[in-house]
Amino acid sequence: MTVELIQGLLLAFAIVVILMPPYIRLMRAIGFTKQIRIEEPGGHHIKQGTPTSAGALIIGVVLALYLLLRWPPEGGIFAPIGALAGVGVLGALDDYLNAKTGEGISVRQKLLWQVVFAFAAAFLIQRTYGIDQIAVPFVGAVHIDPSIYVLFAAIAIVAASNGVNITDGLDGLAGGTLVFAFVAFLLVSLLNVPAQPNLAFLCALIIGALLGFLWFNVHPAQIFMGDAGSLSLGATLAVIALITGQILVLPLIGLIFVIETASVIIQVGYFKATGGKRLFLFTPIHGHFELAGWDEEKITLRFWIVGILAGLLGVTLFLASIDQLA
Numbered sequence: 001m002t003v004e005l006i007q008g009l010l011l012a013f014a015i016v017v018i019l020m021p022p023y024i025r026l027m028r029a030i031g032f033t034k035q036i037r038i039e040e041p042g043g044h045h046i047k048q049g050t051p052t053s054a055g056a057l058i059i060g061v062v063l064a065l066y067l068l069l070r071w072p073p074e075g076g077i078f079a080p081i082g083a084l085a086g087v088g089v090l091g092a093l094d095d096y097l098n099a100k101t102g103e104g105i106s107v108r109q110k111l112l113w114q115v116v117f118a119f120a121a122a123f124l125i126q127r128t129y130g131i132d133q134i135a136v137p138f139v140g141a142v143h144i145d146p147s148i149y150v151l152f153a154a155i156a157i158v159a160a161s162n163g164v165n166i167t168d169g170l171d172g173l174a175g176g177t178l179v180f181a182f183v184a185f186l187l188v189s190l191l192n193v194p195a196q197p198n199l200a201f202l203c204a205l206i207i208g209a210l211l212g213f214l215w216f217n218v219h220p221a222q223i224f225m226g227d228a229g230s231l232s233l234g235a236t237l238a239v240i241a242l243i244t245g246q247i248l249v250l251p252l253i254g255l256i257f258v259i260e261t262a263s264v265i266i267q268v269g270y271f272k273a274t275g276g277k278r279l280f281l282f283t284p285i286h287g288h289f290e291l292a293g294w295d296e297e298k299i300t301l302r303f304w305i306v307g308i309l310a311g312l313l314g315v316t317l318f319l320a321s322i323d324q325l326a
Contacts, residue, residue, distance in 0.1 A: 001197050005186070008069065008201055009208035015061050016212025020054070024216065024223050027051035032095065034224050035102040050221060053095040055229020058209045059088040065205050070198065077198050079124045079243065083235040086117045087161060091227035104227065114158050117235065122153035125242050135245045137321045156247055157238040163257030164234030165227060166264060166284050171219035172300045173286060177256045177307040178233055179210045184253045184311035185237070188244050188318050199240055206233065219297050246318055253314035256307045260284040 027033065034052045063085060067073065073081065090113050094104040104110070125131065126146050133141040134149065144152070168174035186203035189196040213229075216222040234257070241250040251258050263285035270279040281291040289299045 001190070001200070005200060005204040008065065009204040009211075012061055012065055012205045012208030013212040015065070016057065016209050017215055019057060019061070020212065020216050020223070023054070023057050024051050027053060027223065032099045034226075035098055047221070047224075050224055052099065052224040053092055053226035053228045054213050054217070054223045055088065055225045055227070055232060056092050056095075058206075058213055058225075058229050059084055059232060061209050061212075062202070062205045066202055070201065074198055076128055076196070076243065077202065079121045079128065080199070080202060080236050080239045082124070083117065083121050083157070083239045084232050086120075086232075087114065087235040088228050088232035090114070090117070091229065091231040094231075095226040095228050098227075111158070114161055114231070114235075115154065118154040118157035118161075119150065121157055121235070121239055122150045122242070125153060125239065126150050129243065131245075134248070135321060136248060137317050140321075153238075153242050153247070156242065156250070157235050159261070160238035160241075160250065160254065160257065161231045161234035163254065163261045164237070165230040167257050167260045167286075168225055168230040169284060170286050170290075170296050170300050171221040172214055172217050173303055174225055174230055175210050175214045175217050176300065176304045177254075178237070179207055179214070180304070180307040180311045181237055181254050181257075182207050182210070182240075184315050185240050185244065185246075187315050188246055188249075189240070191319065191322070192244050192246075193322060196244060199243060203240065206236070219300070249314045249318050252317060253311050255310035256303050259306075260286065263288070 028051050032051060032053055033049045034047060063081065066077075066081065070077075090105075090110065094110060098104040126149055131149055132143060132146055134144050134152075136142050164174055164178065167177060182203045186200050186207065189200035189203060210233075213225065217225065237254065238247070238250060241247045241253075261284075263280060264283045267278060267280050267283040271277065280288040282288050286299050286303065290296065
């Protein structure tokens with residue numbers, strides 16, 4: 001199985017690296033380029049016109065390879081594949097509207113469709129696996145009513161999807177932190193009881209495709225992930241966490257996404273509570289460090305380091321829980 005994972009990862013990486021240059025030219029030719037918001041930190045204006053929606057290529061490569069190499073797909077893999085494809089379409093539409101008008105889908109409409117996809121995935125997960133309990137670290141399995149589980153799972157999917165989307169603001173930031181998160185869940189899938197090799201293989205394909213994307217996305221980025229990638233990969237990460245039974249470990253493994261999202265929530269709450277004062281110079285918090293004088297590469301690398309350590313801690317917590325149950 002290890003050989004298959006490495007082969008899948010390398011194949012996804014190679015295909016993305018080969019296809020990305022003509023894809024970048026195509027996106028530029030049809031005007032599929034990033035429109036920078038006026039309120040973003042000053043240095044971002046030079047990124048205006050950079051091709052976007054690389055996430056659509058990532059999704060296409062991952063889905064094509066999985067269906068080609070794992071046909072017919074088993075029932076347990078439909079939820080993450082569905083999340084990747086369904087939310088990816090929503091994100092691609094948002095990228096298209098942003099490129100053409102400078103304004104994407106409205107926040108309300110985007111959230112509505114995310115909720116629809118999330119509830120569909122949560123319902124499919126619960127029915128497929130008959131889940132009526134949730135793994136709590138250092139406590140064990142705790143019973144949960146199926147209807148409550150579906151609600152909880154849908155909230156987790158929406159939260160993870162938006163958390164990655166919020167993080168996607170610097171060259172290489174979201175792509176790198178997603179790689180570390182999917183590596184963590186690849187390990188969780190393999191070490192779980194029972195092991196879930198199909199999930200691990202999907203994680204390997206996503207990791208390989210993301211590494212191929214990062215080849216072109218590290219500073220200065222030649223292309224951006226776009227909502228097609230950030231929204232769908234965040235949702236897929238949550239779905240995989242749910243299927244492995246380790247959704248409560250996800251906030252640790254995806255700590256960067258949590259911090260970025262929390263900074264926005266705290267900023268808005270503080271702004272309203274103090275009548276217009278700001279706690280951070282800019283949010284999400286990577287923007288605060290930019291305005292504080294940190295180079296973009298320094299912010300990205302330091303956030304990557306936190307992401308690596310958080311992933312290691314998350315896997316360690318998972319293993320400790322497994323040992324406790326054993």
